[in-house]
Amino acid sequence: MIEQTELVVTEWIYLPTAVTTDNEAKITSQTGLDVMKKRNDLKKGIAVRLTSKFSIGKDPVLLYVAEHSYVIDFEDVIDKNELVRMFKNSFTQFNEKFEIRKLGTLLQNCALSPLDESKIDLEAILPLLV
Numbered sequence: 001m002i003e004q005t006e007l008v009v010t011e012w013i014y015l016p017t018a019v020t021t022d023n024e025a026k027i028t029s030q031t032g033l034d035v036m037k038k039r040n041d042l043k044k045g046i047a048v049r050l051t052s053k054f055s056i057g058k059d060p061v062l063l064y065v066a067e068h069s070y071v072i073d074f075e076d077v078i079d080k081n082e083l084v085r086m087f088k089n090s091f092t093q094f095n096e097k098f099e100i101r102k103l104g105t106l107l108q109n110c111a112l113s114p115l116d117e118s119k120i121d122l123e124a125i126l127p128l129l130v
Contacts (some may be wrong), residue, residue: 001073002070002071002072002076002082003070003071004069004070004071004089005069005070007066007067007068007093007094007097008067009064009066009097009101010067011064011065012063012064012065012101013060013063014061014062014107015059015061015062016061016105016106026056026057027055027056027107027110028054028056029053029054029110029111029112030053030113031051031052031091031113031114032050032051032052033048033050033090033120034051035047035048035125036049036128037128037129038069038071043071043072043073044071044073044074044130045069045070045072046069046070046128046129047067047069048068048070048086048087048090049065049067050065050066050067050091050094050115051065052064052094052098052112052113054107054110061106061107062105062107064101066093066094066097068090070086072129078126079126080126083122083125083126083129087115087117088117091114094112095112
């Protein structure tokens with residue numbers, strides 16, 4: 001059985017002074033994923049951290065970081081498809097929290113850049129769940 005902990009926003013550093021109506025269209029974003037092995041005597045799992053950075057040129061506008069974990073029974077085998085599903089689920093929750101928190105900021109018309117699944121090294125992550 002796979003259990004998921006609640007996604008928790010660990011950083012939301014918003015610098016609105018870098019954004020004006022003149023340069024609002026120049027805002028770029030970048031999204032990243034970090035994965036770490038978790039294990040105890042009863043379960044195995046991974047901790048997931050999603051990071052999104054918004055900027056105008058070199059000027060930062062927002063650093064948004066959220067984390068949560070997947071806790072898995074030892075006998076459960078996770079394959080690449082399940083792992084991709086887990087990361088898609090993580091990104092969906094990450095995006096939902098962003099959509100709520102961005103309201104009232106100068107980023108309300110911005111969207112997170114999607115997570116590029118082709119850049120996720122599933123072969124390196126799967127051994128963490130053995």
